[in-house]
Amino acid sequence: MLASSAATEAITVHLETQGDVVVLRHRVREHALELGFSLLDQTKIVTAASELGRNAITYGGGGEAMIESLHDGRRIGIALTVTDHGPGIADVEQAMRPGFTTGSGLGYGLSGTKRLVDEFEIQSQVGVGTTVRIARWR
Amino acid sequence: MLASSAATEAITVHLETQGDVVVLRHRVREHALELGFSLLDQTKIVTAASELGRNAITYGGGGEAMIESLHDGRRIGIALTVTDHGPGIADVEQAMRPGFTTGSGLGYGLSGTKRLVDEFEIQSQVGVGTTVRIARWR
Amino acid sequence: MDRVPINKVGDFLLVSLQGDIHDAVALALQEDLGNRIVSTRARLILLDISALQIVDSFIGRLIGDIAAIARLLDAEVIVAGMQPAVAITLVELGLDLKGIRTALSVESALAMAGIGARI
Amino acid sequence: MDRVPINKVGDFLLVSLQGDIHDAVALALQEDLGNRIVSTRARLILLDISALQIVDSFIGRLIGDIAAIARLLDAEVIVAGMQPAVAITLVELGLDLKGIRTALSVESALAMAGIGARI
Numbered sequence A, B: 001m002l003a004s005s006a007a008t009e010a011i012t013v014h015l016e017t018q019g020d021v022v023v024l025r026h027r028v029r030e031h032a033l034e035l036g037f038s039l040l041d042q043t044k045i046v047t048a049a050s051e052l053g054r055n056a057i058t059y060g061g062g063g064e065a066m067i068e069s070l071h072d073g074r075r076i077g078i079a080l081t082v083t084d085h086g087p088g089i090a091d092v093e094q095a096m097r098p099g100f101t102t103g104s105g106l107g108y109g110l111s112g113t114k115r116l117v118d119e120f121e122i123q124s125q126v127g128v129g130t131t132v133r134i135a136r137w138r
Numbered sequence C, D: 001m002d003r004v005p006i007n008k009v010g011d012f013l014l015v016s017l018q019g020d021i022h023d024a025v026a027l028a029l030q031e032d033l034g035n036r037i038v039s040t041r042a043r044l045i046l047l048d049i050s051a052l053q054i055v056d057s058f059i060g061r062l063i064g065d066i067a068a069i070a071r072l073l074d075a076e077v078i079v080a081g082m083q084p085a086v087a088i089t090l091v092e093l094g095l096d097l098k099g100i101r102t103a104l105s106v107e108s109a110l111a112m113a114g115i116g117a118r119i
């Protein structure tokens, strides 16, 4: 489990086409803006969302994303959970390595996303799918 | 065990916040200065201390550092033991590899520290914590 | 399918990346640009990204590929107008567009290329 | 939270790293510097590290990231004033700040950039 606690107000975005990644980016930015994140933080969070959304579509054959607000008493945060029911990742450690790709990407999506956020959790099972949850605190 | 023997005068520094790493650096420098280490040696030892202290806080969730003077009859030295009760390191060999990081660092902390000192010993157990002990002789 | 317009301005090509660039659009842009470099003999391509609010690794790769294609056709790309938050995020992502020239804006790119006067 | 001051001197930015730079300070510096490069159109950033008694891998990464961000915004970083013991330690650590220009002091950095006279 991530350290982050008590979430409220979840928004769900379906991910099927590349256009849905655009919708996801907009929703995430709106949410981050509402929560009072700085422009730089918004940029980081939206970029991370874009990476995960694109992966769910490209590699996971589509899925869905859930955006949540976090409040842990002291801090406000945003969380994003991207789930797909695609082929899963056999070797997660390898997939996380900067520069590793099985597609035509640069292989910086997962490792880079991890660097852009405060919390990063990936769960994947071959034949079942992949879930990545990220959170960033303000 | 490290080759170094008979230690006297141990100083302990608690490591919880990034500010504690600053305290650790100062204590280590004072100690190295007192022991007559050259400016270059001081710089290497303090840099090594900074790497280990920061790791204990970032990855180990805090811990403590013990600074000791060493005398083995022939030589004078300084030793530093940094301990945390964090998650431990599953694959120490991997963690020691230059460029390997699970965080957002450069992955040169452990491998670099080893190069900066004469003795380097790491013990880590998953779920229990990590202890790194280094020593440098004058 | 949308296509990204490529404008000839003076003796360089101006490409302004905006909004949402899908795979197919990215591929078409590479093809169009290659053809235009050859047909116009342009030596300089200004890639204006001031309208991009984020550059993820997909767009980062597109920029790198465009620069590489241009180089093979003896032209150079200057990436102009990257927002500071985008630059910081890109570096944190692990991409730094090494080897690609950058400029704060299209105007300063022109000044840099010494062609401000020629338009 | 402390912020590292960024001073405009002539047409470059002078940043002096001192004492103890925490994560939050490092992040704020990247943000401030990105914004200042764009707002001042400075092409050169002098990063004075003469006051740093050590450069560990955290600070090494900060310096590298600052240089990469600056480059994306069409500016260049010159790292000035590194103490010899720090340089030796940094290389032994495995970091060598490849691709980043260095100067012995702020003055020689200015001379290097050919802007000594313009201040």
Ligand SMILES: Nc1ncnc2c1ncn2[C@@H]1O[C@H](COP(=O)(O)OP(=O)(O)O)[C@@H](O)[C@H]1O
Pocket (backbone or CB within 6 Å): A051, A055, A056, A059, A060, A084, A086, A087, A088, A089, A095, A096, A100, A101, A102, A103, A104, A105, A106, A107, A108, A109, A110, A111, A130, C057
């Ligand atoms: N949702 C997913 N489902 C299956 N495999 C994935 C998923 N996300 C990432 N991967 C795998 O991990 C690799 C690395 O992903 P990433 O770091 O985002 O780089 P890239 O997208 O450039 O390939 C991908 O090439 C792919 O093999």
Ligand SMILES: Nc1ncnc2c1ncn2[C@@H]1O[C@H](COP(=O)(O)OP(=O)(O)O)[C@@H](O)[C@H]1O
Pocket (backbone or CB within 6 Å): B051, B055, B056, B059, B060, B084, B086, B087, B088, B089, B095, B096, B100, B101, B102, B103, B104, B105, B106, B107, B108, B109, B110, B111, B130, D057
């Ligand atoms: N005290 C520690 N507790 C748990 N894991 C650690 C600790 N120190 C280091 N590690 C692991 O080893 C990896 C490599 O550490 P290091 O070489 O210092 O590079 P960096 O700090 O840049 O990641 C870290 O990313 C982390 O996964």
